[in-house]
Amino acid sequence: MAEYKRPETPQEYQRNFPPKKPLMNTSEAYYESARCLYCYDAPCMDACPTHIDIPLFIKQINTGNVKGAAATIYDSNWLGNACGKVCPTEQLCEGSCVYTEQDMKPLQIGRLQNFATEAVMQAKTNLFKPGPDNGRRVAIVGAGPAGIACACELRVLGYSVEIFEAKALPTGLTVYGTAPYKITNEEALRENEYLQQQLGYTVHYNHPIQNAAQFAELEKQFDAVFLGLGLGATAQLNIPGEELPGVVGAVEFVEELRMKQHAFQVPERVVVIGGGNTAVDAASESARMGAQSVHLVYRRTKADMGAYDFEYATALAAGVQGVFEASPLRIEGENKASGVTFSRPDGSEFHLPADLVIKGTGQAKQGALLAHLPNISTDAKGRVVVDAAHQTTRPGYFAAGDMVNGGAEVVNAAYEGKLAAQGIHQWIQNKNT
Amino acid sequence: MSNIDLSINFAGIKAPNPFWLASAPPTNTGYQIMKAFEAGWGGAVWKTLGVPVQNVSSRYGSINYRDTRMAGLNNIELITDRPLADNLREIEEVKKYFPNHAVIASLMVESKKEWFQIVKDVENAGADGIELNFGCPHGMCERGMGSAVGQEPEVLNTIVQWVMEAATVPVITKLTPNISDITDPALAAVRGGTSALSLINTIKSIVGIDLDTYAPYPVVDGKGTNGGYCGPAVKPIALHMLKELAGHPEIRNTPISGIGGIETWRDVVEFILLGATSVQVCTAVMHYGFGIVREMEAGLRQFMSDKGYSTIYDFAGKAVPNVVEWKNLNLHYKVVASINADKCIGCQLCHIACDDGAHQAIALPTNGSRVPEIIDENCVGCNLCSLVCPVEECITMERRDDGSQTESWAERTMAGKVPEHFNDPRGGGVGHFVPEPSAALQYKRKDRSGRK
Ligand SMILES: Cc1cc2nc3c(=O)[nH]c(=O)nc-3n(C[C@H](O)[C@H](O)[C@H](O)COP(=O)(O)OP(=O)(O)OC[C@H]3O[C@@H](n4cnc5c(N)ncnc54)[C@H](O)[C@@H]3O)c2cc1C
Ligand SMILES: Cc1cc2nc3c(=O)[nH]c(=O)nc-3n(C[C@H](O)[C@H](O)[C@H](O)COP(=O)(O)O)c2cc1C
Ligand code: SF4
Ligand code: SF4
Numbered sequence: 021m022a023e024y025k026r027p028e029t030p031q032e033y034q035r036n037f038p039p040k041k042p043l044m045n046t047s048e049a050y051y052e053s054a055r056c057l058y059c060y061d062a063p064c065m066d067a068c069p070t071h072i073d074i075p076l077f078i079k080q081i082n083t084g085n086v087k088g089a090a091a092t093i094y095d096s097n098w099l100g101n102a103c104g105k106v107c108p109t110e111q112l113c114e115g116s117c118v119y120t121e122q123d124m125k126p127l128q129i130g131r132l133q134n135f136a137t138e139a140v141m142q143a144k145t146n147l148f149k150p151g152p153d154n155g156r157r158v159a160i161v162g163a164g165p166a167g168i169a170c171a172c173e174l175r176v177l178g179y180s181v182e183i184f185e186a187k188a189l190p191t192g193l194t195v196y197g198t199a200p201y202k203i204t205n206e207e208a209l210r211e212n213e214y215l216q217q218q219l220g221y222t223v224h225y226n227h228p229i230q231n232a233a234q235f236a237e238l239e240k241q242f243d244a245v246f247l248g249l250g251l252g253a254t255a256q257l258n259i260p261g262e263e264l265p266g267v268v269g270a271v272e273f274v275e276e277l278r279m280k281q282h283a284f285q286v287p288e289r290v291v292v293i294g295g296g297n298t299a300v301d302a303a304s305e306s307a308r309m310g311a312q313s314v315h316l317v318y319r320r321t322k323a324d325m326g327a328y329d330f331e332y333a334t335a336l337a338a339g340v341q342g343v344f345e346a347s348p349l350r351i352e353g354e355n356k357a358s359g360v361t362f363s364r365p366d367g368s369e370f371h372l373p374a375d376l377v378i379k380g381t382g383q384a385k386q387g388a389l390l391a392h393l394p395n396i397s398t399d400a401k402g403r404v405v406v407d408a409a410h411q412t413t414r415p416g417y418f419a420a421g422d423m424v425n426g427g428a429e430v431v432n433a434a435y436e437g438k439l440a441a442q443g444i445h446q447w448i449q450n451k452n453t
Numbered sequence: 454m455s456n457i458d459l460s461i462n463f464a465g466i467k468a469p470n471p472f473w474l475a476s477a478p479p480t481n482t483g484y485q486i487m488k489a490f491e492a493g494w495g496g497a498v499w500k501t502l503g504v505p506v507q508n509v510s511s512r513y514g515s516i517n518y519r520d521t522r523m524a525g526l527n528n529i530e531l532i533t534d535r536p537l538a539d540n541l542r543e544i545e546e547v548k549k550y551f552p553n554h555a556v557i558a559s560l561m562v563e564s565k566k567e568w569f570q571i572v573k574d575v576e577n578a579g580a581d582g583i584e585l586n587f588g589c590p591h592g593m594c595e596r597g598m599g600s601a602v603g604q605e606p607e608v609l610n611t612i613v614q615w616v617m618e619a620a621t622v623p624v625i626t627k628l629t630p631n632i633s634d635i636t637d638p639a640l641a642a643v644r645g646g647t648s649a650l651s652l653i654n655t656i657k658s659i660v661g662i663d664l665d666t667y668a669p670y671p672v673v674d675g676k677g678t679n680g681g682y683c684g685p686a687v688k689p690i691a692l693h694m695l696k697e698l699a700g701h702p703e704i705r706n707t708p709i710s711g712i713g714g715i716e717t718w719r720d721v722v723e724f725i726l727l728g729a730t731s732v733q734v735c736t737a738v739m740h741y742g743f744g745i746v747r748e749m750e751a752g753l754r755q756f757m758s759d760k761g762y763s764t765i766y767d768f769a770g771k772a773v774p775n776v777v778e779w780k781n782l783n784l785h786y787k788v789v790a791s792i793n794a795d796k797c798i799g800c801q802l803c804h805i806a807c808d809d810g811a812h813q814a815i816a817l818p819t820n821g822s823r824v825p826e827i828i829d830e831n832c833v834g835c836n837l838c839s840l841v842c843p844v845e846e847c848i849t850m851e852r853r854d855d856g857s858q859t860e861s862w863a864e865r866t867m868a869g870k871v872p873e874h875f876n877d878p879r880g881g882g883v884g885h886f887v888p889e890p891s892a893a894l895q896y897k898r899k900d901r902s903g904r905k
């Protein structure tokens with residue numbers, strides 16, 4: 021197969037990951053925005069988890085009020101630029117655009133959203149102002165989409181905000197997880213910079229909060245604590261050979277790829293185990309990194325796959341081969357993985373040679389960390405339980421994003437993070453009256 | 454289609470087809486006109502010749518409606534600024550190459566002596582006809598010409614008489630729409646002896662304001678002036694004025710050249726149906742070039758072949774009798790909107806247009822779909838929903854009366870059956886459903902930031 025040559029330079033890396041939703045130029049944005057019907061009670065708006073007033077911002081683009089369009093977007097969604105790029109719009113806003121009812125092309129809402137937000141970022145237009153200081157302080161753990169959205173909203177409401185982030189970079193899985201053809205590292209980081217520069221929240225990088233003493237300290241110094249930790253490392257398969265070198269989790273694989281880019285070496289033969297979006301992404305990306313063969317092996321049927329159809333189609337187009345109804349039995353190899361043996365529903369077995377085995381088995385929940393925080397309840401699936409205000413069962417602790425919804429999209433985390441900020445505001449106000 | 458003959462004899466001016474270029478930038482030069490004739494145009498009215506002028510730089514402004522460029526065009530250009538001798542020489546040359554095409558000289562001068570001289574000049578150059586420009590609504594009118602003449606029927610009448618005295622070729626009088634009753638100048642022209650009429654020239658306009666300099670478009674060094682408006686946006690005004698002339702007993706025997714917003718074959722057919730027997734085009738050519746005539750000609754031929762016409766005279770003016778006064782419309786005719794649910798895409802524009810902008814006759818669906826529901830009793834048959842619906846043939850207006858009754862306001866008045874007071878049940882609006890005013894209070898404007 022090898023449709024892609026192994027990238028050796030930043031340019032070749034970029035060529036292998038061309039942007040899925042390239043920036044529109046002014047003419048394209050003008051003509052595309054002219055197509056919007058300005059629907060009443062627009063279904064696209066309902067389908068957007070953050071309920072952006074889509075017909076309004078599109079009309080604003082069409083009338084040359086691009087700044088106003090960006091303001092409309094950010095009014096609903098603090099990660100308006102990232103979302104325009106990484107949202108699975110086929111499933112969300114664009115999938116609900118009325119044009120699709122008669123098999124016509126929907127508005128390219130994501131790209132229009134990019135166009136408007138990109139314009140204000142490039143022009144360094146100030147759109148936001150922190151609210152008057154109310155003397156209250158909130159600690160945010162995790163600078164992912166949930167944490168950043170929560171921070172922005174709190175700043176507008178007049179809180180001072182400090183974010184504690186375990187890693188060296190902000191935006192969580194936006195920069196460490198999403199596929200590079202959706203958003204580049206620079207693009208992901210730029211939006212946070214744009215927001216932070218106007219709203220003035222502090223981020224402490226390389227600063228994990230990981231024990232009871234640290235949480236106690238936060239409680240002492242802050243009026244409330246927000247948790248936006250996301251999910252944990254890739255879950256175990258619990259099969260022999262899993263500990264061999266050459267076996268990695270999909271999330272870890274993508275993170276390394278995103279950080280090393282062209283310097284990241286993907287070997288010749290790759291086997292990815294799983295059928296979710298993360299597994300499909302990892303397979304797609306392996307192919308684009310020049311692997312000779314990439315098998316995506318899922319234990320159930322194609323129809324059962326958790327991944328979106330369009331993501332699977334992208335993977336196939338990159339040269340990935342799908343194998344269905346095959347469960348991994350063991351990973352073989354001496355000092356290093358050399359292949360995987362799978363079983364078929366009829367009991368037969370087959371072997372796929374592999375230099376790299378990627379486990380796309382989903383991310384584990386944050387159970388270990390939460391053990392330091394008694395009284396934070398989780399549900400049967402390990403998701404943190406919150407009320408409508410996003411408060412956990414431990415008073416003063418709020419949570420949002422993947423750790424609450426079990427793993428969704430950037431846009432969901434952005435919305436919930438904002439709701440949590442409003443919940444914090446309500447809670448603090450109620451406490452004082 | 455072989456039996457179709459598009460040629461015309463317009464008040465004695467012969468042309469291979471009714472597609473003429475209006476007097477404007479596309480007819481500035483012999484080069485352009487010959488190129489146009491090669492492209493298929495049947496005639497051209499030369500860019501107005503007359504007194505010496507000087508033009509400004511920055512001359513046009515336009516209305517861009519959504520993704521449509523130049524839905525309306527506005528200009529502040531004057532008549533030709535090329536030397537008269539050059540124009541005359543080129544007229545002669547064009548006629549040499551195209552003896553059977555119509556070349557009409559548009560003229561605008563002041564004194565009787567000047568009119569006599571210039572009429573002779575263009576006739577000597579070989580012009581097949583003359584058009585009197587009494588329409589230009591900017592610049593020239595400040596000097597007492599153009600629309601300043603078109604707005605003064607007596608002055609217009611005098612000049613037409615001068616020209617008729619001097620001219621041996623047919624004379625077309627071009628009218629300005631910048632007047633409250635177009636029949637006044639038209640009658641003055643007919644009474645002055647004009648061979649034909651043409652209309653409309655451009656409409657006095659300000660096309661927009663530059664939001665940085667606060668000057669109207671087109672901006673000339675920080676200032677602007679009113680311009681003349683033309684292009685697709687002006688067609689309805691032109692059609693109305695055309696009908697005023699074509700339906701007028703004293704004017705209707707004078708041939709009329711229709712102008713204003715013509716771009717497609719449909720426009721051409723509509724102008725002919727309302728009585729024009731040649732059409733003139735400016736903006737569409739300024740937008741798309743001479744090649745735009747291909748679509749016009751193909752469409753006109755198709756229409757004529759579908760309807761079985763062999764010349765344009767077979768259908769010219771056929772719509773005129775159907776344009777009547779309001780009081781003669783049938784009050785029993787009743788249509789009601791109907792939505793084709795299979796075509797509906799659920800934009801709900803029909804609902805909001807009707808609820809906010811018309812008669813509260815389209816309800817939102819209650820069955821979970823997005824297809825709105827027409828409330829038959831409330832629908833007055835205004836057409837609005839069918840006009841806003843973005844899907845072709847999705848909302849249709851269905852006839853509900855059985856056609857057996859016809860009665861107009863005029864007939865009712867004669868019969869003494871018109872409503873006499875506001876509660877008179879013979880009045881149309883009595884008993885029509887309207888919601889209680891307070892029902893509006895349920896619609897609160899949402900704040901999307903969720904902050905309040
Ligand atoms: C491979 C992959 C591809 C994806 N592709 C898409 C996509 O295309 N489109 C899309 O919309 N979504 C995509 N997602 C999902 C999306 O990235 C997540 O839903 C979103 O990032 C969740 O945001 P969050 O803030 O809840 O968590 P995260 O993004 O996970 O952020 C959590 C942050 O908390 C930090 N943290 C964790 N523990 C600690 C601690 N103890 N102390 C301090 N900091 C801590 C982390 O370092 C991280 O920065 C993808 C996810 C993956 C895994
Ligand atoms: C730039 C410009 C210059 C014009 N100059 C003249 C002119 O010199 N003489 C004239 O009779 N009409 C002139 N007109 C008016 C056109 O001949 C025509 O009447 C008008 O534009 C309406 O037709 P349209 O909608 O096809 O453009 C001019 C129009 C434009 C746009
Ligand atoms: S945030 Fe995402 S889902 Fe919402 S409108 Fe933008 S691209 Fe669509
Ligand atoms: S559904 Fe489509 S056409 Fe309607 S408002 Fe949304 S983007 Fe515009």
Ligand code: SF4
Nearest residue numbers: 797798800801803842
């Ligand atoms: S305007 Fe047309 S497409 Fe839109 S909801 Fe009404 S009937 Fe359906």
